Amino acid sequence: MALDITFKQENQVLTVYLKGELDHHTVSSIKDTIDMQLVSAPVKKLVLDMSGVTFMDSSGIGLIVGRYNRIKSFGGSMAIKNPGQNLLKILKMSGIDKLMKIS
16 A cells, blocks of 8 residues: 655644555655655654554654654754554654654
8 A cells, every 4th residue: 555645834843644554665755755845945843643654664663763863963853643552552662752752
């Protein structure tokens, strides 16, 4: 299954809405798409809305950590919103909840 991605930017907050499966098939193109958005306009906070994510593997963890490092290098911050219970378990097991707010 493909991953749909949409963006909403308000002030200096970029919210990325992800829908579908976040796996090794989808991560590379999504990574580049998000990175282009980060440099095209001033962004101080990156928010990943994961309410539509139905599956995530270790590639998804890599995507999140990579975007975290990228936004931190710009002096910004990152958060994750609306992960389902299964995703929340994966995020906590990987330690991502220690890097950023998950709500």
